[in-house]
Amino acid sequence: SGERVFASPLARMLAQEMGYAIEQISGTGPGGRILAADVKEYVPSAAVAIEAATPAPAMESIQTATPVPGEGFTDYPLSAHAHEVAARLQQSKRNVPHYYLTVDVNMDKLLETRSALNATMPNAEADGLGVYEFLIKAAAAAMRTVPSANASWMDSHVRVFDDVNLNIVVGSGDSLYTPVISKVAGKGLKAISSELKSFTDALEEQEGDEAPLVLGGLGTFTVMNLGMYGIKSCAPIIREPQSCALAIGAMENRIIPGEGEEIYKEAVMMTATLSCDHRVVDGAVGAQWLAAFKSHVENPNSLLL
Numbered sequence: 001s002g003e004r005v006f007a008s009p010l011a012r013m014l015a016q017e018m019g020y021a022i023e024q025i026s027g028t029g030p031g032g033r034i035l036a037a038d039v040k041e042y043v044p045s046a047a048v049a050i051e052a053a054t055p056a057p058a059m060e061s062i063q064t065a066t067p068v069p070g071e072g073f074t075d076y077p078l079s080a081h082a083h084e085v086a087a088r089l090q091q092s093k094r095n096v097p098h099y100y101l102t103v104d105v106n107m108d109k110l111l112e113t114r115s116a117l118n119a120t121m122p123n124a125e126a127d128g129l130g131v132y133e134f135l136i137k138a139a140a141a142a143m144r145t146v147p148s149a150n151a152s153w154m155d156s157h158v159r160v161f162d163d164v165n166l167n168i169v170v171g172s173g174d175s176l177y178t179p180v181i182s183k184v185a186g187k188g189l190k191a192i193s194s195e196l197k198s199f200t201d202a203l204e205e206q207e208g209d210e211a212p213l214v215l216g217g218l219g220t221f222t223v224m225n226l227g228m229y230g231i232k233s234c235a236p237i238i239r240e241p242q243s244c245a246l247a248i249g250a251m252e253n254r255i256i257p258g259e260g261e262e263i264y265k266e267a268v269m270m271t272a273t274l275s276c277d278h279r280v281v282d283g284a285v286g287a288q289w290l291a292a293f294k295s296h297v298e299n300p301n302s303l304l305l
């Protein structure tokens with residue numbers, strides 16, 4: 001429509017995180033201004049995913065070779081990096097006995113905590129915390145709670161690591177990278193946010209550059225976020241020699257059982273799926289880890305300690 005949409009910075013960030021088109025939301029603030037509470041209460045059945053219309057710049061494919069047209073098809077040559085990624089994933093899927101666990105997580109308290117923290121920042125729109133930072137911190141905290149999941153299969157023994165070094169998945173196609181946040185359990189939310197921004201900036205600067213992009217090595221655990229594309233759940237491939245990988249789905253408003261006299265209530269929910277190597281992390285350990293992750297997300301004050 002071209003009309004200006006009046007919304008608070010926190011409302012805009014929350015809408016982007018939840019995959020909502022901000023112009024679709026009715027505001028209850030002065031002059032119809034859209035507030036964070038309006039975004040949280042918005043009914044997603046009418047929502048239009050922002051990413052469906054405008055994919056995130058950091059996730060765009062970077063073509064490194066000229067396409068070769070044929071009769072009724074086009075061949076897109078792969079870079080050496082893309083070949084390496086494909087080979088490693090194929091090997092991991094073949095060698096690792098995967099199984100999957102899924103849990104639904106209530107995001108209400110986390111979103112409230114995030115809004116409260118961002119309200120204390122002078123430039124929250126540019127430097128504010130995102131939801132992803134909390135989820136990364138919760139994954140690291142869960143590893144501290146269930147350290148036997150922070151391990152690798154070594155054929156003759158299982159190696160349990162002291163530090164949680166977490167890979168995140170950024171980019172796609174020839175520009176798919178998995179930078180590592182080292183010793184993430186000991187880092188605060190702001191430090192994690194700064195590292196995420198540096199990864200995104202490095203990927204954007206890489207566009208059109210044939211030189212390899214170095215963003216750290218292999219960690220002990222991987223987290224991928226497909227929620228930004230409106231994906232509800234995903235079963236990720238474990239990267240050897242890691243034993244677990246976590247996939248984050250989209251946040252959405254759902255009707256859930258209430259408490260006390262309230263039979264039903266509306267809440268912002270998210271689905272998380274944990275892929276496990278059964279040689280290292282059996283069903284009971286995987287369930288304990290996912291329960292710990294859910295507990296930290298639903299009690300975000302534990303991530304501030």
